[in-house]
Amino acid sequence: MSIRALWIITHEKGEHVSVRFSRRFPTVEYRAKSLAGSSYQAVPEDSAVLQLLLTELGLADPGKPYVAQRDDCLNQQRTPALELHVDSSAKGILWPVLVISRGPLILACLPLVEAGEPRPPLSSLLSVSQGLTLLEGLQSFLGGSEIKTDGDGLAPRLALMPSVLQQVCPLGTPLDVPQARAPSTAGVPAAAGSPRQPAWRTGQHRGRPAVNVALTETVRCMQYGDPSKQDLWDVYGTVTCKCDVEGVLPNVTVTLTLPPNGSPLQDILAHPCVTSLDSSILNASSVDDGDGSAFSGPYKFPFCPPLEPFKLCSYTSQVPVPPILGSYQLKQQQEVNHLRVSVNLKLHESVKNTFEYCEARLPFFNRVQMSIVDVKVSSGHLDVNKEKNLLVWVLGQKFPKSREVTMEGGIRFSGQLPGPVDPLCTDLTAYIKLYFKVPDLTLSGCSVDQHSVQVYSCAKPKIVTCRELQSKEYFIWNSTGPAPVSSGYYTA
Numbered sequence: 001m002s003i004r005a006l007w008i009i010t011h012e013k014g015e016h017v018s019v020r021f022s023r024r025f026p027t028v029e030y031r032a033k034s035l036a037g038s039s040y041q042a043v044p045e046d047s048a049v050l051q052l053l054l055t056e057l058g059l060a061d062p063g064k065p066y067v068a069q070r071d072d073c074l075n076q077q078r079t080p081a082l083e084l085h086v087d088s089s090a091k092g093i094l095w096p097v098l099v100i101s102r103g104p105l106i107l108a109c110l111p112l113v114e115a116g117e118p119r120p121p122l123s124s125l126l127s128v129s130q131g132l133t134l135l136e137g138l139q140s141f142l143g144g145s146e147i148k149t150d151g152d153g154l155a156p157r158l159a160l161m162p163s164v165l166q167q168v169c170p171l172g173t174p175l176d177v178p179q180a181r182a183p184s185t186a187g188v189p190a191a192a193g194s195p196r197q198p199a200w201r202t203g204q205h206r207g208r209p210a211v212n213v214a215l216t217e218t219v220r221c222m223q224y225g226d227p228s229k230q231d232l233w234d235v236y237g238t239v240t241c242k243c244d245v246e247g248v249l250p251n252v253t254v255t256l257t258l259p260p261n262g263s264p265l266q267d268i269l270a271h272p273c274v275t276s277l278d279s280s281i282l283n284a285s286s287v288d289d290g291d292g293s294a295f296s297g298p299y300k301f302p303f304c305p306p307l308e309p310f311k312l313c314s315y316t317s318q319v320p321v322p323p324i325l326g327s328y329q330l331k332q333q334q335e336v337n338h339l340r341v342s343v344n345l346k347l348h349e350s351v352k353n354t355f356e357y358c359e360a361r362l363p364f365f366n367r368v369q370m371s372i373v374d375v376k377v378s379s380g381h382l383d384v385n386k387e388k389n390l391l392v393w394v395l396g397q398k399f400p401k402s403r404e405v406t407m408e409g410g411i412r413f414s415g416q417l418p419g420p421v422d423p424l425c426t427d428l429t430a431y432i433k434l435y436f437k438v439p440d441l442t443l444s445g446c447s448v449d450q451h452s453v454q455v456y457s458c459a460k461p462k463i464v465t466c467r468e469l470q471s472k473e474y475f476i477w478n479s480t481g482p483a484p485v486s487s488g489y490y491t492a
Contacts, residue, residue: 001127002028002112002172003134005043006165008142008158009050009106017054019046020154021161025172032112039091039117043110052084052094053108057101080132081122095119096128100135105142107135112172130174137168137177205244205307209461211453212242213254217317217442218472221434225327225479233322235443237265239312243305244461251275251456254312254448256299262445264296265315273303274312286316298452317444323351323469326476328432337368337414341375343407343432347399351438355397356468358436362391365422365430369415379405389419428481434474441469 008021024043033040043049054060061067081096099108111127113120122128141164142157168176221233243252256265266286270277280295301312329342345360347353359380364370369388380395391411399405425431448465455461477483 001130001174002031003131003169003174004028004032004110004112004172005049006109006169007046007049007053007107008138008161009053009108010104010154011059011106012104017050017059019050021158022046023161023165028112028172035112035114035116041086041092041094043094044086048086049084049108052086053082053097053099053106056082056084057099057106081128096122096125098128098131098135100132100139102139105139107139107142109135133177134169134174138164141178204248205246207244209246209455209457209459210242210244211252211455211461211463213312213448213453213463213465214240215256215442215446215448215465215467216240217444217446217467217469219319219323219443219469220471220473221322221475223322223326223476224483224485225329225477226483229483229485231322233319235263235317235319236267236314237317237442237444237446238314239301239448240309241305241312242309243455245305245455245457246459247457249304251302252305253300253302253454255301255452256297256446256448257452258297258447259445262296263317263319263443265299265317265444265446267316268299268313269315270301270313271303271310273306273310275302275304277301286318315446317446319443321348321350322474323348323438323443324434324436324474326432326434328430328476328478329480330428330430330478331480332428333410335412337412339411339413341407341409341411343393345395345405345434347403349403351443351469352441353399353403354438354440355395356437356439358395358397358399358434360393360395361433361435362393362430363420363425363433364389364391364411364413365420365425367413367419369413369417369419370411371414372412373409375407375409375411377405377407382407387417387419388415424484428478429483430478430481431483432476434471434476436471436474438469440467442467443469 003025005024006022007019009017010020011017029043051060055067080099082099084094084097086092086094094110096113097108097110099106109131111125111131113125113127115125142154164178168174168178215237217235217237219233219235221231223231239254239256241252241254243250245252258264264284266284268281268284278295278300281299284295303312324345324347326343326345331340332338333340341362343360343362367389370384371388373382373384373391375382375391377393379400380393383392383394384390385392393407395405447467450463450465453463453465455463
């Protein structure tokens with residue numbers, strides 16, 4: 001992301017308007033010309049840009065009740081991203097010109113947009129968010145909306161703008177935001193050795209400090225109930241953080257630990273805000289022929305957190321067995337539209353028998369509606385959807401003490417309306433899909449101890465940690481019919 005041009009303008013209620021500082025970046029402008037080709041529009045002189053901005057912001061000709069370029073219904077003003085019409089031609093447009101107007105200051109910049117026509121949504125352009133962040137930082141550095149343009153406060157800061165931009169926006173590429181502080185000496189933007197705010201942390205938290213760390217493991221599975229087909233499953237986890245801590249450069253360390261028999265974490269990816277990692281953490285890979293269990297923790301992640309929630313890291317883990325083992329048999333009876341169903345589900349002994357929810361769904365494709373459902377379940381209850389093409393076995397929040405549940409019965413199809421169509425699930429090719437979530441559990445055994453979270457800040461925050469296991473694409477295929485077979489393990 002780069003900036004083609006930058007302007008700082010002062011005014012007094014629309015009067016005494018002047019461009020106090022402007023900067024253009026020739027290398028970025030050359031890129032803009034190369035990307036735009038025949039539709040390239042050069043950035044006009046400062047005086048022309050000033051007049052166009054004042055018109056769009058409603059500060060030009062305040063005595064005139066109607067100005068076509070400003071008040072025409074065809075002009076859709078989308079602040080803070082404006083469209084400036086340099087001339088009457090369709091090509092003579094500057095977009096998006098980002099503007100922040102507060103008090104006597106108007107800050108504007110023209111970011112480089114590499115996408116052509118049609119215009120992409122503003123929300124998808126990284127240059128827009130980073131351009132606004134740069135303007136916000138410059139506005140704070142210049143003194144905000146309370147500064148007086150004719151006093152001594154603005155002039156020294158404007159004199160520092162060349163050196164400030166050289167540090168925070170070299171060659172038109174925003175890398176940082178300037179410190180919102182008064183300059184100590186002329187020509188020096190900040191005191192030597194003062195902490196610089198990282199690019200991913202665009203402000204400071206004000207309020208009650210708190211750190212929330214959530215560990216979520218997801219298990220995917222394909223079970224066939226057929227010795228000739230290999231059952232497949234994989235586990236991947238994500239650690240999500242929300243850190244409300246004060247300071248310009250607060251430091252937080254989150255430590256992931258494993259039990260003695262836990263599965264080592266592999267394929268670890270960390271957020272850019274992580275300041276350092278042990279090389280053995282990054283070297284563990286699930287596709288390596290080497291021993292992936294050489295390092296089994298603890299896994300320390302020191303970082304300077306962004307203000308918004310973010311994914312601290314992700315990983316995979318190889319566990320020996322899936323959490324729920326199942327078998328599914330669907331047999332055709334003598335009657336064409338009569339099926340016999342038999343299901344057995346068993347919760348593994350290592351999994352805690354406390355679910356937030358657990359249900360099994362049995363869809364029936366390429367058939368008419370179910371007319372008679374004579375099926376018994378040993379636990380939970382059975383529902384039929386209103387379209388009469390799906391059985392939902394609600395197992396609730398616990399398996400019985402035996403950790404095993406069964407479903408037996410027959411289903412007849414004689415409805416008038418056809419059910420959903422699936423080119424894969426024809427005849428006896430059918431599956432059960434499990435949906436479940438188990439709080440306070442991970443298959444790898446990975447956890448985040450509340451007391452292991454270290455926060456180096458001026459105030460002691462409240463620390464909350466949690467973990468959970470959830471299913472995704474957890475299939476049990478009918479063992480009496482053909483089933484699709486994957487060539488290898490899933491990849492997270």
